[in-house]
Amino acid sequence: MAGHLSRVRTHVSVIALLLAALAASAGDASSQLQLVQQQRIEILIQDGTFLLEKSVPIQVGQTIELIVRNHDPVRHGFVSASLLGLFVSGEDDQIMTYGKGVEGFYVNPGKTLIIRIEAERPGSIPFHCDLHRHERLKGELYVLEVPTA
Numbered sequence: 001m002a003g004h005l006s007r008v009r010t011h012v013s014v015i016a017l018l019l020a021a022l023a024a025s026a027g028d029a030s031s032q033l034q035l036v037q038q039q040r041i042e043i044l045i046q047d048g049t050f051l052l053e054k055s056v057p058i059q060v061g062q063t064i065e066l067i068v069r070n071h072d073p074v075r076h077g078f079v080s081a082s083l084l085g086l087f088v089s090g091e092d093d094q095i096m097t098y099g100k101g102v103e104g105f106y107v108n109p110g111k112t113l114i115i116r117i118e119a120e121r122p123g124s125i126p127f128h129c130d131l132h133r134h135e136r137l138k139g140e141l142y143v144l145e146v147p148t149a
């Protein structure tokens with residue numbers, strides 16, 4: 001009688017442990033999802049100016065997704081020598097390009113360009129428009145070193 005009772009208790013505790021494990025993994029999944037969303041940076045080009053609409057700290061080893069929207073009636077460039085040597089991809093509604101050795105992109109009037117960069121090293125990524133030499137058509141992104149636990 002007593003032996004049967006203790007076996008029941010053992011089953012209950014195993015189930016409780018399983019539930020705890022499930023809860024822990026669900027928590028991990030949601031924090032990873034948050035991390036993926038945090039790498040997006042949105043840049044608006046308007047009135048001949050690069051405007052940082054939404055930015056987050058970029059950490060080494062992450063993929064940065066840059067959304068560049070051109071609200072001007074003219075074509076602008078998004079150029080950075082820091083892109084050379086990095087694996088870069090860029091796409092708009094018509095073209096997708098990727099690889100190393102890409103220095104920049106052109107964004108046509110009213111178009112949106114999505115640029116993805118693998119942040120391999122800490123440091124800054126200064127960018128500018130090579131079609132118009134204007135102070136406001138410049139910007140800089142910073143890649144931070146992640147303290148490893």
Ligand SMILES: [Cu+2]
Pocket residue numbers: 075076077129130131132137
């Ligand atoms: Cu321009």
